[in-house]
Amino acid sequence: MSYTIQKKIVIFTFLLIPISLLLLFLIYPTIRLFQFSLTDWNGMSKSFNYVGFDNFVQAFQTPEVWKALSNNLLYFIVHVIFIPLEIMIAVYLNQKLRASNFFRTIVFMPYIINGVAVAYIFTYLYNPLNGPLNELLSVVGLESLTQKWLSDTDVVNYSLIAVSLWRFSGFHVILFLAGLQSIPNDLYEAATVDGAGALHKFRHISVPGIILVIDLVLFLNIRGALQVFDIPFLMTQGGPGTASTTFTVYTLETAFKFNNYGLASALAIILMVIIIAMSIVQKQLIKVKGD
Amino acid sequence: MTLRVRFNFSRILLYLLFLVITAIVLFPVAINVFTAFKTPMEVMTSSPLSLPDEWQLSNIVTAFDKGNMSVGFKNTIILVVISVVVNTVLGSMTAYVLHRFDFKLRSAIFALFFAAMVVPFYTTEVSRFQIIKSLDLYDTLGAPLLIYAGTDLLQIFIFLQFIQKISTQLDESAMIDGASYFKIYFRIIFPLLLPASATLAIIKAVDIMNDMYIPYLYMPSKDLHTLSTALMTFVSSRGSDWGQLAAAILIVMLPTIIIYLSMQKVIMSGIAEGAVKG
Numbered sequence: 001m002s003y004t005i006q007k008k009i010v011i012f013t014f015l016l017i018p019i020s021l022l023l024l025f026l027i028y029p030t031i032r033l034f035q036f037s038l039t040d041w042n043g044m045s046k047s048f049n050y051v052g053f054d055n056f057v058q059a060f061q062t063p064e065v066w067k068a069l070s071n072n073l074l075y076f077i078v079h080v081i082f083i084p085l086e087i088m089i090a091v092y093l094n095q096k097l098r099a100s101n102f103f104r105t106i107v108f109m110p111y112i113i114n115g116v117a118v119a120y121i122f123t124y125l126y127n128p129l130n131g132p133l134n135e136l137l138s139v140v141g142l143e144s145l146t147q148k149w150l151s152d153t154d155v156v157n158y159s160l161i162a163v164s165l166w167r168f169s170g171f172h173v174i175l176f177l178a179g180l181q182s183i184p185n186d187l188y189e190a191a192t193v194d195g196a197g198a199l200h201k202f203r204h205i206s207v208p209g210i211i212l213v214i215d216l217v218l219f220l221n222i223r224g225a226l227q228v229f230d231i232p233f234l235m236t237q238g239g240p241g242t243a244s245t246t247f248t249v250y251t252l253e254t255a256f257k258f259n260n261y262g263l264a265s266a267l268a269i270i271l272m273v274i275i276i277a278m279s280i281v282q283k284q285l286i287k288v289k290g291d
Numbered sequence: 292m293t294l295r296v297r298f299n300f301s302r303i304l305l306y307l308l309f310l311v312i313t314a315i316v317l318f319p320v321a322i323n324v325f326t327a328f329k330t331p332m333e334v335m336t337s338s339p340l341s342l343p344d345e346w347q348l349s350n351i352v353t354a355f356d357k358g359n360m361s362v363g364f365k366n367t368i369i370l371v372v373i374s375v376v377v378n379t380v381l382g383s384m385t386a387y388v389l390h391r392f393d394f395k396l397r398s399a400i401f402a403l404f405f406a407a408m409v410v411p412f413y414t415t416e417v418s419r420f421q422i423i424k425s426l427d428l429y430d431t432l433g434a435p436l437l438i439y440a441g442t443d444l445l446q447i448f449i450f451l452q453f454i455q456k457i458s459t460q461l462d463e464s465a466m467i468d469g470a471s472y473f474k475i476y477f478r479i480i481f482p483l484l485l486p487a488s489a490t491l492a493i494i495k496a497v498d499i500m501n502d503m504y505i506p507y508l509y510m511p512s513k514d515l516h517t518l519s520t521a522l523m524t525f526v527s528s529r530g531s532d533w534g535q536l537a538a539a540i541l542i543v544m545l546p547t548i549i550i551y552l553s554m555q556k557v558i559m560s561g562i563a564e565g566a567v568k569g
Contacts (some may be wrong), residue, residue: 014384014387021442025441026410027407103312108559110316113544113548115516116539121540122319124537170316171562175563229504248411251417267414268417272410272414285299
């Protein structure tokens, strides 16, 4: 068989399954999402009516949607505030510490633990009656700081965000560390010869060296914060009331609990647009900074 | 002299910082371990911060039994093994074709994978659910298997980097010997990609073991529970018997922790690779 014909056969057979899976489970559902978003479909009946942009109008008029979005925004802001701290810890881990391998193992561990397990561990930790966290605060004399961590509407989101930080910060630290280690050592040596101080080296060598990782972590934060699901879903079901609901929790409830697929699809598309828009803004910001 | 003192002082601060971080990471896990080995009476009366009087295994046994954990282990292992193997083969085949051949749709295929990455995973479930149902895959192992098996852009990028390092001269000399493209892939490319595959496979395996969302949505039956969904069901049925719940949590989180501790280097280098070069 000639190699030209072979080439065609290889390309076709090797790509057939991966591309089919991609089209069937990711691309096609997305297209269907656009279609559903313009209907009043309940997810079960055979027929549905096209209702134009009614679902989108309704979405923006629903207070829960705004509440959920503001909660997502809070996740995003707190995670972004933690980025400098994560970079700092990565810089310290990059130094020759006696136990740095041990600390590296520890820092990354929460990311590898089952998310359901993490959610329930913290549910117990936050228990208001005889819970470990309140107990710990009393033991060290900070009784005034004890809270109803998951049932006080002013506190609940921060309690949940803390779980998210516990789970993902270490992962970010390891990413930053990888970025730092990819910077050639002679850059630092040359700077030392030129008499540059530690801060100077950090600003002009380390930060530019890890700008791509910063970009990646920001992208992960946007996607992660806008799609937070398992932590609120498992720990509070979005409650008390709608105090800790997030966009994805609300969307999936709308679809699977209230059988309003039209509205849920519209919500999904709104989320997609927000994620894409924020990613574009971020790319521009990084570009400006990088130049 | 003063310099030396300052140097040591900052070192001590650094160690202190990492000890605090270690405490923050280990505190929740340690409390859970303590609680898992306490009697119900002890959980009620002792301080939640205290060690168990006697490390007794009854909670672990009950949780394993009543928590449907053997089914959870079985299904999780089936899902992990099959999807990781299929996923690795598909991912490396895709990367092979995209790297070694130039063809019309090549950039379109890259664009497709990129588009798939931008789609918010959780919310497309609203319509993916319907597709799974119409394919008669609802409440079968087939649903998560097909979803996990698919390859993604990040994976392809990592494979591409490794394929780049495999000289095309190897392909060419095999072609002089009359080897077909299929033979070149299976005999040369795939074996040389195995180290890269191992890293990706472990990361993928941990992801699948820790996923709750896909099994929760698509496999509600009790005999199709995975470790994650078995734990969810156990927790919602047990109320607040924290000793048993902690034991179930411990059973579910142990496998990935063991994998992590034994293959830490591979996992971290894989993630670093993806972050820096992907």
